[in-house]
Amino acid sequence: MADYTPSEFMITMSARALAGERIVFVGVGLPNIACNLARATVSPNLELVYESGVFGSRPERLPLSIGDPTLISGATLVCPQSDLFMNYLQAGRIEVAFLGAAQIDRFGNLNSTVIGDYDRPKVRLPGSGGACEIAIHSRKIFIIMRLKKRAFVEKLDFLTTPGHLQGDRKARVEMGIPGAGPQLVVTDMATFGFDPVTSEMTLETLCPGVSVADVQAGVSWQLKVSPQVRTAEPPTPEELRLIREELDPEGIQSQ
Amino acid sequence: MKVTSMQDAIRRHVKDGDTIAIEGFTAFICFSAAHEIIRQQRRDLTLCRMTPDLIYDQMVAAGCARKLVFSYLGNPGVGPLHCIRRAVEKGVPNYLELEEYSHFGTVCRYMAGASRLPFFPIRSYIGDDLPGKNPRIRFIEDPYGGGRVAVVPPLNPDLTIIHAQRADEAGNTQAWGLLGIQKEAALAAGRVIVVVEEIVAEAVIRSDPNRTILPSMMVDAVVHEPFGAHPSYVQGYYDRDNQFYLEWDRLSRDEAATRKWLDEWVHGVRDRKEYLSKMVEKEVDFHRRLSPGEALAHPVNYGKYA
Numbered sequence: 001m002a003d004y005t006p007s008e009f010m011i012t013m014s015a016r017a018l019a020g021e022r023i024v025f026v027g028v029g030l031p032n033i034a035c036n037l038a039r040a041t042v043s044p045n046l047e048l049v050y051e052s053g054v055f056g057s058r059p060e061r062l063p064l065s066i067g068d069p070t071l072i073s074g075a076t077l078v079c080p081q082s083d084l085f086m087n088y089l090q091a092g093r094i095e096v097a098f099l100g101a102a103q104i105d106r107f108g109n110l111n112s113t114v115i116g117d118y119d120r121p122k123v124r125l126p127g128s129g130g131a132c133e134i135a136i137h138s139r140k141i142f143i144i145m146r147l148k149k150r151a152f153v154e155k156l157d158f159l160t161t162p163g164h165l166q167g168d169r170k171a172r173v174e175m176g177i178p179g180a181g182p183q184l185v186v187t188d189m190a191t192f193g194f195d196p197v198t199s200e201m202t203l204e205t206l207c208p209g210v211s212v213a214d215v216q217a218g219v220s221w222q223l224k225v226s227p228q229v230r231t232a233e234p235p236t237p238e239e240l241r242l243i244r245e246e247l248d249p250e251g252i253q254s255q
Numbered sequence: 256m257k258v259t260s261m262q263d264a265i266r267r268h269v270k271d272g273d274t275i276a277i278e279g280f281t282a283f284i285c286f287s288a289a290h291e292i293i294r295q296q297r298r299d300l301t302l303c304r305m306t307p308d309l310i311y312d313q314m315v316a317a318g319c320a321r322k323l324v325f326s327y328l329g330n331p332g333v334g335p336l337h338c339i340r341r342a343v344e345k346g347v348p349n350y351l352e353l354e355e356y357s358h359f360g361t362v363c364r365y366m367a368g369a370s371r372l373p374f375f376p377i378r379s380y381i382g383d384d385l386p387g388k389n390p391r392i393r394f395i396e397d398p399y400g401g402g403r404v405a406v407v408p409p410l411n412p413d414l415t416i417i418h419a420q421r422a423d424e425a426g427n428t429q430a431w432g433l434l435g436i437q438k439e440a441a442l443a444a445g446r447v448i449v450v451v452e453e454i455v456a457e458a459v460i461r462s463d464p465n466r467t468i469l470p471s472m473m474v475d476a477v478v479h480e481p482f483g484a485h486p487s488y489v490q491g492y493y494d495r496d497n498q499f500y501l502e503w504d505r506l507s508r509d510e511a512a513t514r515k516w517l518d519e520w521v522h523g524v525r526d527r528k529e530y531l532s533k534m535v536e537k538e539v540d541f542h543r544r545l546s547p548g549e550a551l552a553h554p555v556n557y558g559k560y561a
Contacts, residue, residue, distance in 0.1 A: 028332045051358070052280055052433050064497045065331035067281020069488055072432055073550045080434040081280060081305075082366055085359040090378055109382075113355075118388050124343045126335070128357035129306075129327035133379040162382035175381050176402055 002209060004235045006188035007254045008243055009207055010144055011037060012235040013186045014098070017142060023047045023095045025134060028066045030144050031098035032059075033247045033254060040242050049094060051130045053084040062248050085130070089137050092178055097138035099131055099161060100145050103153050106201050106221050108143065108163025108182030108194060110135070111156040118158055131161040140183045147187035147218035154220045164199035190215045191232065200224050205232040257426050257477045261526060264448050264476040265291045268414050272321075274301040276365075276412040276444065277310060280435030281331060281495070284310050284487035285418040285450050287480050287527040293317040294522060303412055305361045305436060309486065309503050312336040315351060316513050317521070322352040324410070326361045333500055337507040347510060355389055360407050365436050367409035368443030374406040381405070415444035418484045419468065420492060421453040422460075426474030429466040432490025438468045450478045452492050462557075480527050485534075485545075493545040 004012075007030060014034035018024060019042035026035045026048050036059070039046045048057050052067040056076030063070055072078055088094065101110035102125050112131060116122030135141055141163070145151055163182045165172055172181065181199075185192040191205045203215055203225045216223050235243075248254045259267075269275065269292055277285050289310045292300075296319075302311050303324040308331070314320055316338035328336055342351040356364065363375035376395075386392040386405070394403045417437040419430040428449045430437070441447045449469065454477070460467060486496035486503075506512045524530045534541045 053435070054433070064333070064495070064500070065281050067331065067433055067495075069282065069432065069490055069494060069547065072490060078431075078433065080438065081358070081436050082362050082439060085362050090359070113385075118384075121344060124328065124335075124340050126327050126329035127325070127355055128383075128385065129329075130358040132357040132383050132385070133359040133377075136379060136381055159382065159384040165382045172382070176378065176404075177381050178378075 002234065004240055005255055006146070008235055008240060010034075010186050010188055011243060011254060012239050013191050013205075013232060014142060014144060015239070016042060017184050017186070018043045018046060018096065021046060021096050023049060023093065025049050025051065025089070025094045025097035025138055026066070027098045027100065028063060029253050032063060033243060034098070036247050037239065037242055040246070041239065049088065051084065051134075053079045053081050055079075062250070062252055085133065089130075089133060092137055092139070094134075094138045096140045096142060097134045098142050098144055099135060100143065101131070101161065103151055103156050104143065104145060104185070105153060105156050105163070107165060107167050107199055108141070108185065108201060109156055109159050109165065110143070110161040110163060111158045113158040113160045115157050128160050135161045135163070135181070136177050136179055138179050140180055143182055143185045145185065145187055147189045147215065149218055149220050152219040152221075164194060167199040169199055187218075189218060193226070195224065202226045203229055205230055207232060208234050256424075257474060258424050258454065259476050259478060261287055261291045261450070261478050261480055262295075264478050265295055268446050268448055268476060269295070269297050271297055272299045273297075273413040274303065275414045275416070276303040276410075276440045277416045278304060278435060278437045278440040279418055279484070279487065280305060280433050282433040282484070282488050282490060283418040283430065283435070283437065284308055284484055285416050286310055286485060286487065287483035287530075288416045288448065288450060289314050290521045290527070290530070292319060293517065303410060305358055306331065307336060307339060309336070309500065312338040312503070312507060313517065313521070315339050315342050316348070316507070317517055318348045320351060321349075322354065324354045324356075326356045326358045330500060330504055333504045337504070338513055341510060354391070355385060356392065356407065357385070360392065361410070362436055362439070364407050364410035365439040365443050367407070368411040369439040372409060374408055376404045376406050379405055410443060412440070412444045414446045414448065415440045416448045416450065417441055417469075418450045418489065420451065420489060421455045422449050422451045422474070422477050423455055423457045423471075424477065425457065425471040426469070426477050427457070427460045427467055427471045428469040428474060429460060429463070430468050431466060434468065441469055441473060446475045447473055448476045448478060449474050450480050450483045452481050452483070452489055454479045482531050483527055491547060491550075494547050496545060
């Protein structure tokens with residue numbers, strides 16, 4: 001038995017991917033813990049930017065939402081959201097952003113709007129929030145989702161947030177999308193990259209104890225597997241200590 | 256005299272069929288205004304907000320709304336908005352028309368509204384299914400040769416209500432913390448109600464003019480309503496009641512339980528003061544639990560140029 005939870009695996013993989021990054025757009029939940037873990041380990045100068053208009057947060061407790069007051073006290077800047085979206089996000093100043101969704105397809109396109117038909121939805125989901133423009137303007141996108149067949153689908157019920165669209169990177173640029181799109185998908189069983197030519201999601205690392213067949217069982221399409229697929233280094237005792245003792249001591253998100 | 260009670264402000268400024276925005280991103284969400292609108296049984300409202308949050312979930316459950324203009328339908332960090340989902344998926348208590356944007360789209364709509372521009376250009380919605388479902392999101396050719404760009408129409412509510420830390424009696428309003436899109440939403444509106452934790456002397460406002468988000472000339476009514484934003488929060492005054500946001504997720508799943516809550520906590524109290532006494536009755540520690548302690552800003556010197 002592994003001595004860490006699936007969430008702790010996702011947090012650790014996400015944090016490690018932030019090595020060398022400077023400016024990250026943080027989501028609430030696992031990405032928030034991941035960004036703070038990265039700051040404590042691989043990326044001490046990482047600037048945390050929140051959609052609510054906050055820069056340089058030093059949260060003293062785990063924020064439940066991206067508008068939590070703990071993000072504001074002690075931050076370096078709090079600005080109106082007109083500023084945040086226009087002059088920082090749209091101006092291309094965000095390097096990495098984390099996104100999640102209810103559905104993802106093989107090109108990293110995301111649905112967080114509806115299950116079923118838009119006009120007569122089976123399930124009405126939250127919608128875009130800032131996800132659509134975050135995906136267009138951040139230089140790189142990291143996606144965090146749990147692996148399951150009804151989430152990793154052949155065809156989205158609705159395209160809320162563009163990934164690599166139909167896989168043609170040139171078409172994406174010509175349509176006016178400046179960011180490079182999804183680079184990484186972190187799940188509880190494996191992590192994926194995207195093929196540099198076809199833009200197709202590609203299995204790159206496995207969670208210890210998980211097989212390629214296990215991962216395929218959670219994906220609706222015939223999965224592309226990297227020839228260099230390997231097993232990920234499990235979370236280290238120090239990473240687990242930081243998550244459990246400092247970042248999420250009550251285990252709200254990570255247990 | 257702009258200072259008035261919440262009952263009077265809502266009676267005078269909210270009419271059936273109005274388009275209203277009660278803005279504030281996670282913070283400064285004026286639940287006390289929403290509850291008064293529910294008590295006065297306003298109907299057929301078009302409710303605009305980036306994040307409808309629990310405030311519009313409650314107003315929809317109470318049957319006040321005909322239409323929702325929004326960009327994120329969730330209980331932030333918790334889950335879905337169950338009452339709005341019931342309205343959209345099952346028509347309970349009534350079907351709700353939806354007009355959906357992204358956050359940046361809503362921001363641009365308020366900016367166009369505030370500055371009385373005919374539309375606002377925005378680099379978003381590329382490759383996205385939403386423009387196919389919302390014909391008000393359109394694409395135009397950049398007249399300067401930069402290719403296609405999305406545009407959104409102005410949003411000009413009949414009324415905007417915002418919450419803030421303090422104002423003077425004339426309505427000069429100061430806020431700090433998450434400023435969201437409150438200023439633009441107010442400048443875009445036909446009428447503006449400001450609800451504050453404290454009414455302060457004009458001299459307090461004048462001692463720190465950079466903190467003013469709305470000048471007196473923009474404000475039609477000032478309501479003094481401490482804790483008016485609970486269960487949302489006001490920076491430095493009280494914390495977000497996350498426990499309530501979690502509790503709402505549980506109770507609002509059930510329609511009868513939601514109606515019972517509205518009967519007890521909205522219809523069953525006369526005003527915010529009674530609501531607060533009831534909160535304290537239920538939980539002796541209410542104020543202490545939500546007290547944020549102190550983190551004072553370093554004073555600045557504006558200078559005396561006599």
